[in-house]
Amino acid sequence: MTAFPANIKSMLTRRFALIAGMLMLASVTVSACAVQETNTYPVEIFSEMHYAQSFRMQEPPRLAPPADSVVFVSAGDASQVLDVPDKRERKYDPAVAGNLYRVNCSVCHGDLGDGEGKAKRHLISDESFYAITNGTAYGAPPSLIDSKLEQDVMVSFVTSGAIVMPSFGKLLPEEDIRDIVNYIFDSENGLR
Ligand code: HEC
Structure with a gap:
């Protein structure tokens, strides 16, 4: 030292x-x-x-902000902010509507609307909790191509739901539900 x-x-x-x-x-x-x-x-x-x-x-790791992010300064002037497009006038676009259908409905009703979604085998399984407690399995999701419901009735049905069928009124805006039903009825670019 x-x-x-x-x-x-x-x-x-x-x-x-x-x-x-x-x-x-x-x-x-x-x-x-x-x-x-x-x-x-x-x-x-x-x-x-x-x-x-x-x-x-x-604590769990957090996401760092993107390297090139910039500080948010303003949302623009009032006239821009208040200019909310009226979605009821949204034009039906089968690409958008088809995507909405696939994300929200195909898991049960199938990509083609024939009722052959991936969830079907779980719904109709004899080993499901439902089957064990009720003695019989639940029914398969119905085919939407063969549904006899009128277009407007279908919109209300999808909005309110049933037992397994979710009430989409709580999940999607009205115009999305209309788009999806349009897509189901669309014989050119949709399911029928
Ligand atoms: C979790 C599975 C599931 C999802 C997701 C689902 N459905 Fe259903 N759907 C059902 C079942 C099961 C029925 C039969 C009624 C019941 O048992 O609740 C049904 C019934 C229907 C019917 C009535 C058909 C008829 O002729 O009686 C329509 C229309 C329908 N669904 C449309 C849709 C649309 C559109 C979506 C997506 C926005 C959707 N469903 C998402 C399971 C589902």
Whole structure:
């Protein structure tokens, strides 16, 4: 150590004191989260660290903002902000409507609307919870191509739902439901 100038020596001593202090603190913390029997639970292996705001490392990782993101300044002037397009005048587009159909309906009614969706075998399974508690399995999702419902009646049916059939009025805006039903009835680019 003789080769070290005095200022480096004192720096090392300070660093040593700091490390020793941190170790002592750590041992206190460790003993505080060792097995306890006097807390809420009969035996507690970890202390309830979620009460400590500082334990951020227990939180799930967060997404960092994109590297080239910029600070949001303004939504534009009032006339722009208040200019909300009237969706009731939205034009039917089979590409958009088909997508809505596939996302919301095909899992039960099938991509082709024939009732052959992926959920069918679970619905009609004799091992389903429904079958076990009721004695018989639920019915298969009906074919929408063969449905006898009028177009407007179908819109109301889809809006209100039934038993397994969800009430889409709570899930989709009216114009999306109309689009989907248009798509079901569309004989050119839709399902019929
Ligand atoms: C979770 C499965 C499921 C989803 C998702 C689903 N349905 Fe259904 N749907 C059913 C079942 C099952 C029935 C029969 C009624 C019942 O048991 O609830 C039905 C009945 C219907 C009927 C009545 C047909 C008739 O002739 O009686 C229409 C129309 C219909 N669904 C359209 C849709 C549309 C449109 C969507 C998407 C927006 C959709 N369904 C999403 C399961 C589903």
